[in-house]
Structure formats: structure tokens, C-alpha cells
Amino acid sequence: MIAFNVLTIKIDNSTMKFYLKSVLTLTTLFFISTSNADNSANSAWRKLALSNTVLLTLPHGKVVIELAPQFSPENVKQFSGLTKNGFYDSTKFYRVIDGFVAQAGPKDGSKKDKSVPLLAMESEWDADSKWTFTPVQQHDLFAQQTGFKDGFALAYQASKDKLAKAWLTHCPGTIAMARNNEADTASSHFYFVIGQAPRYLDRIMTIFGRVVYGMQHVQAIQRTEVVEGDDAVDHRDFTNIVSMQLMSDVVEAERIHIEVENTESTMFAERLIKRRARESDFFYKKPPPVLDVCQIPIRSRRVK
Amino acid sequence: MIAFNVLTIKIDNSTMKFYLKSVLTLTTLFFISTSNADNSANSAWRKLALSNTVLLTLPHGKVVIELAPQFSPENVKQFSGLTKNGFYDSTKFYRVIDGFVAQAGPKDGSKKDKSVPLLAMESEWDADSKWTFTPVQQHDLFAQQTGFKDGFALAYQASKDKLAKAWLTHCPGTIAMARNNEADTASSHFYFVIGQAPRYLDRIMTIFGRVVYGMQHVQAIQRTEVVEGDDAVDHRDFTNIVSMQLMSDVVEAERIHIEVENTESTMFAERLIKRRARESDFFYKKPPPVLDVCQIPIRSRRVK
Numbered sequence: 101m102i103a104f105n106v107l108t109i110k111i112d113n114s115t116m117k118f119y120l121k122s123v124l125t126l127t128t129l130f131f132i133s134t135s136n137a138d139n140s141a142n143s144a145w146r147k148l149a150l151s152n153t154v155l156l157t158l159p160h161g162k163v164v165i166e167l168a169p170q171f172s173p174e175n176v177k178q179f180s181g182l183t184k185n186g187f188y189d190s191t192k193f194y195r196v197i198d199g200f201v202a203q204a205g206p207k208d209g210s211k212k213d214k215s216v217p218l219l220a221m222e223s224e225w226d227a228d229s230k231w232t233f234t235p236v237q238q239h240d241l242f243a244q245q246t247g248f249k250d251g252f253a254l255a256y257q258a259s260k261d262k263l264a265k266a267w268l269t270h271c272p273g274t275i276a277m278a279r280n281n282e283a284d285t286a287s288s289h290f291y292f293v294i295g296q297a298p299r300y301l302d303r304i305m306t307i308f309g310r311v312v313y314g315m316q317h318v319q320a321i322q323r324t325e326v327v328e329g330d331d332a333v334d335h336r337d338f339t340n341i342v343s344m345q346l347m348s349d350v351v352e353a354e355r356i357h358i359e360v361e362n363t364e365s366t367m368f369a370e371r372l373i374k375r376r377a378r379e380s381d382f383f384y385k386k387p388p389p390v391l392d393v394c395q396i397p398i399r400s401r402r403v404k
Numbered sequence: 405m406i407a408f409n410v411l412t413i414k415i416d417n418s419t420m421k422f423y424l425k426s427v428l429t430l431t432t433l434f435f436i437s438t439s440n441a442d443n444s445a446n447s448a449w450r451k452l453a454l455s456n457t458v459l460l461t462l463p464h465g466k467v468v469i470e471l472a473p474q475f476s477p478e479n480v481k482q483f484s485g486l487t488k489n490g491f492y493d494s495t496k497f498y499r500v501i502d503g504f505v506a507q508a509g510p511k512d513g514s515k516k517d518k519s520v521p522l523l524a525m526e527s528e529w530d531a532d533s534k535w536t537f538t539p540v541q542q543h544d545l546f547a548q549q550t551g552f553k554d555g556f557a558l559a560y561q562a563s564k565d566k567l568a569k570a571w572l573t574h575c576p577g578t579i580a581m582a583r584n585n586e587a588d589t590a591s592s593h594f595y596f597v598i599g600q601a602p603r604y605l606d607r608i609m610t611i612f613g614r615v616v617y618g619m620q621h622v623q624a625i626q627r628t629e630v631v632e633g634d635d636a637v638d639h640r641d642f643t644n645i646v647s648m649q650l651m652s653d654v655v656e657a658e659r660i661h662i663e664v665e666n667t668e669s670t671m672f673a674e675r676l677i678k679r680r681a682r683e684s685d686f687f688y689k690k691p692p693p694v695l696d697v698c699q700i701p702i703r704s705r706r707v708k
Contacts, residue, residue, distance in 0.1 A: 198620045199576055199701060241544055241694045272503055272600050281685045294623075296576050296601055296699040300682060300691035313631065316502045319598075319623040327617065329706030378604060381585045387604035390545045395600040397503060402633030 144367040145359040145401070146251070148312065150348040154183055155356060157342040161317030164347070164356050165275055165309045168252055171268055172222040172308040175277055175286065179308060180346060182216065182288055188344035196324045196339070199296065203278055204341060205289030216287040219277065222306045224267035227256060231266065234363050236372060236393045242269075242299045246393035248363035252310060253393045255302065271297045271394035273311035273318070292318050297394040312358050312400045361399045372396070448671040449663040449705065450555070452616065454652040458487055459660060461646040465621030468651070468660050469579055469613045472556055475572055476526040476612040479581055479590065483612060484650060486520065486592055492648035500628045500643070503600065507582055508645060509593030520591040523581065526610045528571035531560060535570065538667050540676060540697045546573075546603045550697035552667035556614060557697045559606065575601045575698035577615035577622070596622050601698040616662050616704045665703045676700070 148166055156163040169176040182188065188204070195203040206212040233247040233254060240246050243255035246269065253271045258264045270276070274293040277286035286306060311318055321339045326332060347355055361368055375396065376389050452470055460467040473480040486492065492508070499507040510516040537551040537558060544550050547559035550573065557575045562568045574580070578597040581590035590610060615622055625643040630636060651659055665672055679700065680693050 198623070237545070241541070241696060242692055281688070283688050296696065298699060299696065300699075302691070304687065304689050304691070316627045319502070323620045327704050327706055383608065384585070384587050385608050387606070387608070388546055392545060392600065392603065395602060395604075400631050402631055 142365060143362055144365050146362040147357070147359045147403070150355065150357075151346060153312075153347040153358065154180075154309070155343075155345050155347050155350050155354075156314075157344075158317050158321070159340060159342060160320055162314050162356060163311060163317050164313035164358050166251065166312045166358075166360070167309045168250070168268065168307070170250065171225070171252065172306050175219050175222050175306045175308045178217070178219055178288075179277075179290070183344050184346055184349065186343070186345075187212075187216075187288065188341050191341050192335075192338040193321050193341075194324060194335070194338055195291075196294075196321050198294070198323050198325075200294065200298065201291040202294050202318060202321045202339075203289060203291035205278065213288070218284055219286045219306070220284045221286075221304075222308075224265050224303050226263040227266040228263060233266070234369060234372075236396065237391050240393065242302060248368075248393070248396075248398070251312075251360045251363050251398050252307075253396075255393070265303075267303050268307040269297065269393060270299055270301045270305070270307065271310075273315050274307050275309045275311065276301075276305045276307040279305070294319055294321075297392075299394075312360050312398075313356060313402070357403045359401050359403050363398065446669060447666055448669050450666040451661070451663045451707070454659065454661075455650060457616075457651040457662065458484075458613070459647075459649050459651050459654050459658075460618075461648075462621050462625070463644060463646060464624055466618050466660065467615060467621050468617035468662050470555065470616045470662075470664070471613045472554070472572065472611070474554065475529070475556065476610050479523050479526050479610045479612045482521070482523055482592075483581075483594070487648050488650055488653065490647070490649075491516075491520075491592065492645050495645050496639075496642040497625050497645075498628060498639070498642055499595075500598075500625050502598070502627050502629075504598065504602065505595040506598050506622060506625045506643075507593060507595035509582065517592070522588055523590045523610070524588045525590075525608075526612075528569050528607050530567040531570040532567060537570070538673060538676075540700065541695050544697065546606060552672075552697070552700075552702070555616075555664045555667050555702045556611075557700075559697070569607075571607050572611040573601065573697060574603055574605045574609070574611065575614075577619050578611050579613045579615065580605070580609045580611040583609070598623055598625075601696075603698075616664050616702075617660060617706070661707045663705050663707050667702065 154165040193204045233249040235247045245256040278289035279286040458469040497508045537553040549560040582593035583590040
């Protein structure tokens with residue numbers, strides 16, 4: 101019987117205090133995790149709202165994206181509106197670099213492209229004293245602290261003289277708005293991260309959602325960039341978006357209902373502790389007790 | 405005109421000294437990098453030996469692997485021998501987890517499976533005072549220092565009372581031997597890393613090569629694990645290895661000749677400096693000047 105502490109970080113301006121949220125035994129946890137499926141605070145799973153979920157249909161498979169209006173409200177609003185109007189249907193993934201990103205949108209400079217208003221950045225926010233998240237790792241390469249909130253990987257940085265900042269981090273499966281060189285120039289073009297987390301893009305790109313289902317189909321999108329010496333890919337072979345719809349606009353028979361792990365649950369905090377400890381016999385030598393926030397899969401499951 | 409220093413780490417037992425290898429201007433470098441294609445120490449590109457390169461033919465595309473006998477001699481020897489004998493032809497990728505690994509090998513416990521001798525781990529080595537590498541980053545989450553040697557990402561850790569250790573790191577495209585719980589139990593099963601670097605497997609798995617061409621085809625291997633609530637994948641749909649051959653055994657017309665960036669070159673060291681600085685106008689706010697060793701693509705090109 102292993103007792104452990106579940107920690108939640110509560111931000112107290114420039115310092116971080118760790119509050120003991122609860123102390124439970126593993127036995128209790130296992131009981132809870134096998135017996136619940138509702139949406140309460142202590143639930144292991146969280147059901148996604150249909151109106152906050154997007155169904156991306158590719159020629160080779162279906163992908164579900166959870167939007168993040170709590171972090172990027174204006175970008176989500178515009179993306180949802182475009183999606184609702186069928187804006188992305190028949191657009192193509194025109195910039196797909198293996199190990200990096202798969203980017204889609206209308207033809208650059210086209211009437212359709214120019215019809216969309218520019219968006220202000222929503223790439224970080226002030227973390228005031230009331231703001232909390234589930235901590236993962238102190239001092240990774242790019243931030244003072246990483247963690248999760250609502251299933252999204254994020255980072256946090258305190259400041260001596262100002263409010264702390266927090267931001268969503270680029271991990272595989274992240275969806276973010278593309279832009280020109282200037283900050284507030286995103287409109288409709290977006291990209292999925294399909295390789296090792298390009299964390300250097302954190303805080304300077306607006307992340308507005310993440311893939312919660314069908315990531316293997318995102319990985320199978322036709323690459324548009326090839327190595328030197330290989331034939332260029334014909335643009336007619338670029339992967340097409342068959343349709344992009346809000347799940348709430350999809351007929352019930354074709355909806356994909358998704359639940360994801362509740363990263364605010366005691367069960368999830370316990371999983372982090374176990375993942376860090378690597379207690380399985382497989383680890384005949386123990387790795388360092390650290391966690392890369394982008395290397396922790398947040399589980400999804402399909403429900404009726 | 406920006407002058408810069410190219411650094412190579414030379415290991416002096418438990419301390420790390422940085423030796424100034426050369427001081428060049430960018431102008432000089434650009435001249436060099438556009439005018440060479442040979443295999444000398446100052447060359448930007450390195451041609452791979454056919455006998456040290458493997459051609460993996462999948463139903464949907466061709467993949468080239470560079471082997472690493474300088475780091476894992478016995479594992480490479482066994483893998484090369486099996487490959488030469490057609491051992492992997494018609495075996496399947498039976499454990500493919502999106503964002504993690506694609507693992508292949510003969511049927512567990514079969515005669516073919518048992519016919520292969522067990523291998524001792526070759527997952528790290530003593531880094532004596534003569535051992536050098538191209539440094540990338542100090543103090544990442546998992547190691548004191550990361551870097552490259554011969555195109556392979558690696559890490560280094562000094563020790564107060566013993567020789568320093570170095571090891572190849574798990575990055576996307578890494579190929580390593582699978583094993584049972586005990587250390588020295590690898591035989592023929594192997595895996596590719598297809599997601600965020602699982603660095604916690606460093607030092608406890610034998611990495612013996614990396615994908616240098618066709619990684620998008622590795623990413624398109626049929627996943628065998630699905631989310632809860634989805635139908636299981638029929639094992640008849642698992643991706644098949646059409647053939648695995650040493651490139652030197654392939655007829656000339658079907659060979660894929662690859663050159664990769666020479667990570668020991670001054671040009672490469674310069675690229676690291678530029679990548680860290682993020683000087684493009686696109687970075688309207690500068691990211692932290694750090695580099696994730698698994699997020700630095702080592703370029704390949706195809707030659708005649």
C-alpha cells in the first residue's frame with residue numbers, strides 16, 4: 101500500500117507554493133478509476149462537448165480536435181466560424197515537413213484567403229494568484245515549470261516584478277495558427293505539429309487546440325517537402341481536406357464521441373507519479389525521475 | 405560580417421574543457437558550404453557506405469537506415485547478418501503505438517524467433533579523454549550535455565570518481581533493439597521511435613542506427629493499438645516488411661545513395677549557432693537560446 105500526495109500548483113504571484121490537495125492510497129484510487137465515467141471533478145475521464153470538438157475528415161481517415169477557447173478565445177471563435185461555414189472543405193495541406201508540421205489553408209493571396217480578418221496573438225496569459233494547473237516538471241529546457249490543464253500541455257514562468265506568464269506548449273498533435281513574420285497576422289491557415297516538440301515556437305504562435313483522436317491519420321498526410329535529389333511532389337497529390345465540421349453539426353450516426361483523461365483528477369496525478377518513478381521491472385536501471393510534458397500521452401477513448 | 409567560434413568538446417576525464425577549434429567568418433563558411441561535396445573532415449556532407457546502410461522496403465515506400473557499428477558493434481553485426489540472410493523479409497510490425505514506437509520481428513516464441521542468439525547491451529560507453537563530439541546543449545532534462553557524433557544524437561554525463569559515460573539518445577527515427585525485462589535479452593526484434601523522444605529509454609536500450617531517408621513511410625506504418633472503444637486492428641492488416649537488405653546487396657539500379665550532413669563540420673557547428681539564435685524576423689520575440697538535440701533535423705540528400 102503506497103500513500104502519496106496529489107499536488108496542485110496554486111500560483112501566488114511570483115512564488116510557487118505547493119498545496120497538499122489530498123492524500124489517498126492506491127487502493128482507493130484503483131477503486132475510483134474503475135468505477136467512474138461521469139464528468140465530475142474527481143472523475144478519471146472528461147467528456148468533450150460536441151460544440152467544442154471538430155471533425156476533420158481526410159481522404160484516409162477521421163481526426164478529432166478539441167478546441168481551447170479557455171486559452172485562445174478569439175482564435176477559436178474565428179476557426180469555429182470558418183469551420184461552420186465549410187471554409188476549409190477542399191483546402192489542402194500545402195506545407196508538410198516530416199518531423200515538423202502539416203500546414204493547411206486556402207491559396208495564399210486568393211480572394212478566399214484575403215476574406216478572413218487578421219487575428220491578434222493569444223499565445224500566453226497572465227497567471228494570477230487564482231490560476232491553477234497540474235504540475236509536471238520543474239526546469240525543463242524552455243520553462244521554469246511545465247504542467248497540464250484541461251488536457252493541454254502548458255508552461256509557466258514567474259517574474260520578479262510582473263505577473264507570472266503561462267502558455268500552451270507545442271507538442272505532437274498541437275494545432276496552432278500560422279502567421280506571417282509580424283505577430284498579429286494569423287487568419288485561417290493552421291498547422292499540426294507532427295514531430296518532436298518545436299518548443300521554440302511557444303509564446304509566439306497561437307495554439308488553439310489539439311488532436312484527441314486519429315493522430316495516425318495526421319501523421320499519414322502527404323509530405324510536400326522532399327530531400328534534395330528526390331522528385332518534387334506534384335501539388336495534385338497534396339492531401340485534401342474532405343471536410344472540417346463542428347462535431348455538433350455532424351449527424352448523430354457519424355459523430356465521434358470522445359472522452360479524454362481528466363488531467364485535474366487525482367487519478368491523473370497518480371499516473372504522473374508512477375510514470376516518473378518507472379517502477380516496472382523493465383527498468384533494470386532507473387532513468388532520471390523527470391518527465392517531458394510532451395512525452396506524456398493524454399489518453400482518449402471513444403464512447404457512444 | 406559575424407565572427408564566431410566553432411567549439412568541439414574534448415573530454416578530460418571528469419571535467420569538460422572547451423577547445424577553440426577554429427575561428428571563421430560567415431563569408432568563409434558560405435564559400436565552403438557551396439563548394440564541397442566530398443568526404444573530407446571539412447566537408448558539409450558525408451557519403452554513407454553502402455555496406456553500412458540498410459534498405460527497408462515497405463508496401464507503401466522505401467526507407468534507408470544508417471547503422472552505427474562505431475557505437476553498437478555486436479548488435480549491428482547481428483542485425484546486419486540477419487538482414488543479409490533475409491531474416492526480416494515478410495515479418496510484420498506487430499506493436500505500433502502512435503506517438504511512441506513501431507516494433508517488428510518474427511512471431512514471439514517461434515522457431516525463427518528462438519534461432520537467434522541473445523545480445524549483450526551496448527547502450528552506453530566510457531568516454532575517455534580522447535573522445536570528442538559536437539556539443540549541442542548543457543543540462544537538458546536527461547543529461548549533463550547533449551551533442552552529435554557522426555549524425556547521431558547523443559548525451560554525455562561526467563562522474564566524480566569514474567570515467568564519464570556517453571550514450572546514443574532516443575529521438576524520432578532512432579532504431580533500437582527490443583528486449584524482455586532483463587538487460588541482455590535482445591535478439592532480432594527492433595523498434596523505430598515514431599513520436600516525441602522517449603528519452604527515459606536512453607542507456608537501457610541498445611540504439612544501433614537511425615532513419616536517414618523515408619521517415620514519412622515509417623510514420624505511415626499501420627498502428628496496431630487503438631483507443632478504447634474502437635475496433636481492434638486485424639493482424640492481417642499489420643504492415644509487412646516486403647524486404648530488408650544491406651544496400652550493398654541491392655542491384656545498382658535500385659540502390660538509394662544517401663549523403664547526410666557532416667555533424668563534425670564547421671558548417672554544422674555554424675548552423676547550430678544560428679538555430680539557437682533564431683535571428684529570422686519571424687521571431688518577433690526571441691525564444692530561449694536552447695536546443696533540444698532531438699529537434700535538430702540532420703539533413704539528408706540523395707545522390708547518384
